[in-house]
């Protein structure tokens with residue numbers, strides 16, 4: 001079931017076209033990534049989805065609602081990650097959760113949510129005294145306190161250290177496992193690859209591809225390199241005859257077979273058939289980073 005449908009969205013800031021004919025849909029229960037470099041139009045797009053900006057063209061439907069018209073109803077059902085600056089300085093963690101819970105028709109239990117997000121021990125602490133990772137968890141808690149069906153999280157892990165980032169990722173997976181559909185805006189490849197079921201790759205205001213992380217890698221035909229030391233002499237032709245293989249190189253006693261698609265499987269099958277064992281086998285897998293560079297011509301982060 002589709003919960004967010006964006007069709008031909010266009011948004012301009014005076015003469016600048018920030019979002020140019022963007023279309024994608026988000027299915028219930030998935031983590032949907034919006035990935036792209038700075039200025040690609042990601043935030044503008046999700047602000048239109050949240051009803052914070054009105055589109056200049058195209059249509060948006062969120063849970064069957066029009067964000068520009070049904071804003072009050074949407075507030076109740078769509079969770080939005082707030083920017084830090086929007087919280088009063090001295091407010092305590094428990095207070096802010098209870099305050100925000102009071103804005104909703106059927107909120108989550110704030111204390112249970114604090115427990116679940118590992119914030120229970122910080123309930124009485126002033127928000128501004130929390131670490132970056134703890135503040136991020138509060139922001140996620142606030143996005144969830146209304147018991148939303150869909151949550152939009154923008155730049156989830158910016159500024160977090162690697163451990164806090166991984167903790168946040170675990171947390172997002174638990175939220176998804178509770179049945180919340182998540183739209184995740186990010187420019188971190190590793191985050192998108194780890195978390196997202198599907199990704200819309202944005203570049204210069206346009207969607208250049210929508211697919212699973214593995215599908216994006218396949219779409220660009222990104223290459224994989226398989227390195228190994230054959231246990232017995234083997235001809236290059238054994239590999240070059242495979243449709244998946246693009247080239248074969250030799251470095252001393254090692255072979256490097258480069259190819260696309262399921263090249264690893266093709267090579268291992270042919271090795272098994274010839275009775276050769278691949279010692280010291282290493283596979284350099286193309287990843288989302290390679291796909292991103294191929295799709296946008298830019299280096300990812």
Ligand SMILES: Nc1ncnc2c1ncn2[C@@H]1O[C@H](COP(=O)(O)OP(=O)(O)OP(=O)(O)O)[C@@H](O)[C@H]1O
Pocket residue numbers: 013016017018036037038039040041042043044045187
């Ligand atoms: N309020 C605004 N007024 C004018 N131009 C804007 C405004 N907000 C964004 N822009 C411009 O619109 C384009 C898209 O910006 P947007 O913030 O949507 O991109 P983004 O992909 O979210 O980037 P980032 O990752 O840097 O947040 C950029 O060129 C940006 O400079």
